[in-house]
Amino acid sequence: MAAFPREVARAAEAMRPLFAETPLQENDYLSRKTGARVFLKREDLTPVRSYKIRGAFNFFRKALASGAKGDGGAEVFVCASAGNHAQGFAFVCRQLGRKGVVFMPVTTPQQKIDKTRMFGGEAVEIRLVGDFFDDCYRAALDFAAQSGGLMVPPFDHKDIVEGQATIAHEIAAQLREGVVPDLMILPVGGGGLSAGVTRYLAETGAATRFAFAEPSGAPSLRSSLEAGRRVRLDKVDNFVDGAAVAEIGKENFRLLKHFEAGQVRLIPENRLCATMIEMLNVEGIVLEPAGALAIDALKDFSRKELKGKVVVLVISGGNFDFERLPDVKERALRFEGFKKYFIFRFPQRPGALRDFLSLLGPDDDIARFEYLKKSARNFGSVLIGIETKDARNFDVLRKRFEEAGWAYQDITDNETLAGFII
Structure with missing residues (x-):
């Protein structure tokens, strides 16, 4: 066995007094959806509900063993x-x-x-x-x-990478003898997890294909692979806070730079929210946004690509603040097309609201109604949020609005405008 896998095995053994290995669970729901055998490595079930405990412990272990204080x-x-x-x-x-x-x-x-x-x-x-x-x-x-004092970095250090690689060591032991993942999907933030897992499997001879799941609003690995060097992003969307990193780690990029940029799947934040709600409602699994990245990336593969394959997804964390749930549900509804926001030019006359409501179908509901300002003496701008049970209902609504002569603008996908007033 090569030196790195040996060190990872020692790290894994040293961790056992702190916490048991996390389970590798075959998920029937995702397996049926994809036609693959889908396994979830449940890092959301560590004592701190994320894999970060691994790298932190290994850094401490190495520092104390060397006498560094x-x-x-x-x-x-x-x-x-x-x-x-x-x-x-x-x-x-x-x-x-x-x-x-x-x-x-x-x-x-x-x-x-x-x-x-x-x-x-x-x-x-x-x-x-x-x-x-x-x-x-x-x-x-x-x-x-x-x-x-001794600074303990979150991801950019060889001992952190080695600690995160214990995930791969456990997966190899947990799969039935002779079973090797055909595909492993890894979430990416600073790159410590993906650097450690890919290196471990490569050096143990596993013929596993890798895909990486990165937030669309924080594509530090994808951008760096495209440029052939580390790139620091000018702007980062912090919604996926566990993976919103402006620059991939130096040590981590050294270990990942041989991968193709196309192997990094950029995950839309609103689509990710739909996955979080789906896993909560169907499987009862509470995931933080970064923890759902690998599951969501399955949507970028066709059933033909996955059928019959052994697919392992690393679930990186479950530290979800339920105060964020309304925002997550809102984003999920917008992604799935069940909720849209419009600005209407509303006439200032008796009966105008009744006329508008008469255009709605039995499955349509007003979720928000707010006057923004009077655009003119006889008209006002009104923000209206509409929810429906079938996304196709909005095609019917648009036709009715136009036939009735209503002036309106759909701002659902206008991130700049929606960010100010929704």
């Missing part, structure tokens, strides 16, 4: 994160009895702060600094330099 010898570890890395870091600090300081932006939701504090207990101090992550990260680096 920070530049000045202080026994303090430092991280900057508002999400899963902070929680994994905090859990490991408490389990190993090491002092940790977590830097989070002031804007971090209280739920994430509370969970990090719960996992870390007395071992972890949380400091809220800056409105944006970059400010928080700089503060963490400054603190580590001044205190002699």
Whole structure:
């Protein structure tokens, strides 16, 4: 066995006192939909509900084994994160009895702060600094330099990559002897997970094809592969917060740069929401947006491509804040075509609303009605949200609106305008 898989095996063995291996579950629902044998590697079932605990633990393990305690010898570890890395870091600090300081932006939701504090207990101090992550990260680096603390990166480090690769080690042991995945779909943020898993399987001789699932609003790996070098994105959509990374890790891109850009599937955020709702309603599985990326990527493969294949999907996390559920449901309805938003030029006269409502069918419902302004003396601009049970009903509605002489604009897919008024 090559050196890297041997080190990964040691890392996996060292983790077992902290938590059991996560299950690899064959999913009947997704298997029936695709014609493949679909297995889910359930990283949402670790003690911190994400795979980040693996890389954090391995970094600590290697640092402590080498005697490293920070530049000045202080026994303090430092991280900057508002999400899963902070929680994994905090859990490991408490389990190993090491002092940790977590830097989070002031804007971090209280739920994430509370969970990090719960996992870390007395071992972890949380400091809220800056409105944006970059400010928080700089503060963490400054603190580590001044205190002699050791910075624990979220993804861009060989020991983090090695720790995340334990997922592949477990998958290989959990599949029936002789069964090798034909296709593995990996979610991508900073690239630590995908770098570790692909390297492990390549060096153990597995003939597995890979696909990567990346948010459309944060295509750092796809953009870098297209350019042939690491690219820092000017703008990132933070909706998929667990994978919204502006630049792929340096070490991680070194391990991933031989892949083709076409192997990275860009996942539309609204479509991802539909997948999250589907898995919650059908399978009872609670997923954060990043945790649903690999499942959603199945939609980009034809049934012919997948039929009879063994497909493994890594489910990276389930830290979902249910306060986000209304937004997720809203996005899902818009993607599936069950909900649309219009701005109507509404006449200011008695009976106008009754005339408008008479055009709706039995399965159509007004979800929102709001006057925006009076466009003229006799007309006003009205925002109207309509939900329906069948997306085809909107074709009927448009025809009725036009025949009745209503002036309107469909703003459902106008992200700029919708972002301001919906």
